[in-house]
Amino acid sequence: GQYRVSSSSQPITASPGDDVILRCHVKPEYNVRALTIEWSRSGTLDRPWEVEGEEEDYVHLYRNQKDNEDGKIRAYINRTDLLKDSLRHGNVSLKIKNVTVDDQGTYRCFIPKLSSRVWRGREAFVTLKVLEPNFGRTTESSPVLTTPEPIDQINVQSDRHRHFLWISVVTVCFIAILGGVVLTLLKLKCGEQNVKQTEKKSVDALLQRKALSV
Numbered sequence: 001g002q003y004r005v006s007s008s009s010q011p012i013t014a015s016p017g018d019d020v021i022l023r024c025h026v027k028p029e030y031n032v033r034a035l036t037i038e039w040s041r042s043g044t045l046d047r048p049w050e051v052e053g054e055e056e057d058y059v060h061l062y063r064n065q066k067d068n069e070d071g072k073i074r075a076y077i078n079r080t081d082l083l084k085d086s087l088r089h090g091n092v093s094l095k096i097k098n099v100t101v102d103d104q105g106t107y108r109c110f111i112p113k114l115s116s117r118v119w120r121g122r123e124a125f126v127t128l129k130v131l132e133p134n135f136g137r138t139t140e141s142s143p144v145l146t147t148p149e150p151i152d153q154i155n156v157q158s159d160r161h162r163h164f165l166w167i168s169v170v171t172v173c174f175i176a177i178l179g180g181v182v183l184t185l186l187k188l189k190c191g192e193q194n195v196k197q198t199e200k201k202s203v204d205a206l207l208q209r210k211a212l213s214v
Helices: 084-089 151-213
Strands: 004-007 012-014 020-022 024-027 037-041 058-063 080-082 094-096 105-110 123-130
Touching (some): 004 105, 058 080, 080 084
Parallel strands (some): 012 123
Antiparallel strands (some): 004 024, 020 094, 037 058, 037 105, 080 094, 105 123
């Protein structure tokens, strides 16, 4: 079958001291444990390799099913690893430990003996950007800015305020109505008592008149 080396076109961004993995895979999935895998670099972000067979030092070289230090750039010694357990699945990603600003550049993954219809199918490129610790900062002191509240949070708070007002209004109305009912009941009760007292007085007066007439 025909295979090709594939990588992401999006650059990898890291800070000094980070460990990074330059993702690279063979598609369709293919066991590459027995193949030579070369990782190298151009040192710049905008100059990929154009000359076939150009003499290059290696960032990492895997040959005869083991890592090979021959021709490896000194700065990468003891800092790079392939994901060995994943080679049988076509994963040829490279891990670089403790990156520095000097590691920034374009990296090339190349599998010379991969069965591919075109030469470019045997290679892929990954860009690494390493930002310095003070990237984006200025020497002038920046004013202290207050982060505005998100619109959603403002809306939620407004809704809560309106909800609270509605509850307050309903509560006041309920208390007023309840007070009116209680007051009305008290008046009715007082009225009944007055009527009873009046009736009692009338009866007593009538009895007294009858007694006098007898």
